Amino acid sequence: xxRRMRDPGEPSRQRLHxxxxxxxxxxxxxxxxxxxxxRPLVEPRPAVQEFRVNPAWLVSSDISSIPYLLAPNIENxxxxxxxxxxxxxxxxxxxGRFRILLIGDSVANSTTVAEGPIWPRLFxxxxxxxxxxxxxxxxxxxxxxxxxxxxRQEIDLARSVGLRFQPDLILFAYTFNDLVETDIFxxxxxxxxxxxxxxxxxxxxxxxPHWYDDDSPYLAGLRETFADxxxxxRRHPVxxxxxxxxxxxxxxQNFLERVRHLAQRNGVTYLDILARLPVGELVSLxxxxxxxxxxxxxxxxxxxxxxxxxxxxxLDARH
Numbered sequence: 565x566x567r568r569m570r571d572p573g574e575p576s577r578q579r580l581h582x583x584x585x586x587x588x589x590x591x592x593x594x595x596x597x598x599x600x601x602x603r604p605l606v607e608p609r610p611a612v613q614e615f616r617v618n619p620a621w622l623v624s625s626d627i628s629s630i631p632y633l634l635a636p637n638i639e640n641x642x643x644x645x646x647x648x649x650x651x652x653x654x655x656x657x658x659x660g661r662f663r664i665l666l667i668g669d670s671v672a673n674s675t676t677v678a679e680g681p682i683w684p685r686l687f688x689x690x691x692x693x694x695x696x697x698x699x700x701x702x703x704x705x706x707x708x709x710x711x712x713x714x715x716r717q718e719i720d721l722a723r724s725v726g727l728r729f730q731p732d733l734i735l736f737a738y739t740f741n742d743l744v745e746t747d748i749f750x751x752x753x754x755x756x757x758x759x760x761x762x763x764x765x766x767x768x769x770x771x772x773p774h775w776y777d778d779d780s781p782y783l784a785g786l787r788e789t790f791a792d793x794x795x796x797x798r799r800h801p802v803x804x805x806x807x808x809x810x811x812x813x814x815x816x817q818n819f820l821e822r823v824r825h826l827a828q829r830n831g832v833t834y835l836d837i838l839a840r841l842p843v844g845e846l847v848s849l850x851x852x853x854x855x856x857x858x859x860x861x862x863x864x865x866x867x868x869x870x871x872x873x874x875x876x877x878x879l880d881a882r883h
Contacts, residue, residue, distance in 0.1 A: 622711075629720045634673070634710050640681045641673070648673045648683050648707035657730040661702045662879075665726050666691075667718045668737030670711035671807060674858040683707065685861060690868030691875075698872065699879065709737070714745045716789045719796055727800070733878075735835075736793070736804045740819055743775060743786045744768050773815055776822045787826065794830025803833040803878060805871060808841065809859070833878065837870035 621641070622632035636646040643651050657663050666672065666688045675685050683689055692705035708726055715738055722734050744765060768782075775782050796802060806823045808816055820838060827834040859867065 627717075627720055627724045630710075630713070630717045632710070632712075633721075641683060646708075648686065648688070648709060650681075650683065653704075653706060655729060657704075658702075661704055662732045663730065664692075664703065664705045664733045664735055665722070665729055665731035666705055666707050666709065666735045666737055667713075667722055667726060668709040668807075669713045669718075669739055669742060670709075671739045671809065671858060672707060672709035672737050673711065675861060675864055685864060687859070687864040687867040687871065690865060691871050694868055694872040695875070695879075703879075706731070712745065713742070714789075715742045715786075715793070717745060718742070719789070719793055722800075723796070731801075733801045733803060736802070737807055738804055738823055739807045739809060740775075740816075741772070743782050743789075773812075776815075776819045783822075790826040790830045790832070793827075793832055797830070797832045803835055803875075805835040805837055805874065807867065808838045809857070809863075835871065835874040835878070837867065837874050840870040840873045841866060 621635050621638050623635040625631060625633045627633075634642050634646055634648070636642055636644050641648060643649050643653055645653060645655060647653055672688055673682075673686060675682065686707065688705050688707040688709070692703065695703040695705070706729055708721065708729075710721070713721065715736065718736055722736075726734055771780075771782075774780055793802065793804070804823070804827050806820045808820060824834050824836070
């Protein structure tokens with residue numbers, strides 16, 4: 565059998581090829597790193613910026629269960645009444661007007677915006693515009709939302725402040741973390757009680773995937789809150805909407821079903837907007853490009869459209 569004679573220069577050529585391949589790979593890697601570093605410097609920044617409530621805009625509340633509320637007259641956000649609405653809203657309801665008072669947390673007062681007023685870009689204001697354009701009646705949506713409120717606090721806010729606006733419907737916008745208080749404080753000037761509240765909430769956050777499980781320790785308090793909401797609803801017109809904003813479909817479905825059951829069990833009208841949202845659209849929008857908790861501009865529009873459809877049967881039933 566003939567054996568192939570080994571070329572004495574072959575090992576050198578192999579090493580040369582390996583060196584060239586390594587050099588090419590290194591060059592490509594360096595190029596990608598440089599591109600990633602340079603791109604933010606040469607590409608124009610988007611005109612949209614994230615807007616969220618600044619702790620400096622919060623004022624102490626005289627409601628015992630609520631440490632703070634949004635201050636009135638925050639530029640582009642609140643009016644003189646402390647509502648997340650325009651300046652033309654009055655405390656007294658005009659004759660013939662159907663007034664909806666929406667109470668929620670930061671999901672109802674945070675978004676991505678360009679310049680100018682923030683409140684028209686939020687789903688409560690978009691909801692009012694849709695209802696006015698599709699129904700032959702004078703409808704108004706007031707936004708009394710404040711960052712960090714739980715449902716427990718929102719009910720107290722409705723009792724202490726909301727009823728002064730003479731609402732024909734109080735709409736609670738319930739989001740996933742509304743079973744616990746988030747307690748927003750300036751960390752640089754925190755009292756001992758504030759620090760304890762923040763530490764408690766941060767511990768609770770670790771459990772968030774299991775908040776609505778059957779064996780969750782948080783459900784007992786939530787059942788009590790819904791029982792109180794039911795008592796409030798027997799004296800005042802109330803509805804509750806569960807706002808879907810999670811990308812984990814299983815956890816979201818469990819959360820929404822739990823909230824729907826608790827609302828209906830206590831005689832509270834539940835508005836289902838998930839069924840009126842295009843499948844997967846909220847996930848594809850990712851709510852807010854810079855924030856996976858709050859809504860971006862497109863998501864606010866989706867919420868307003870779905871909520872207007874969900875409110876239709878409720879409003880029709882009044883006639």
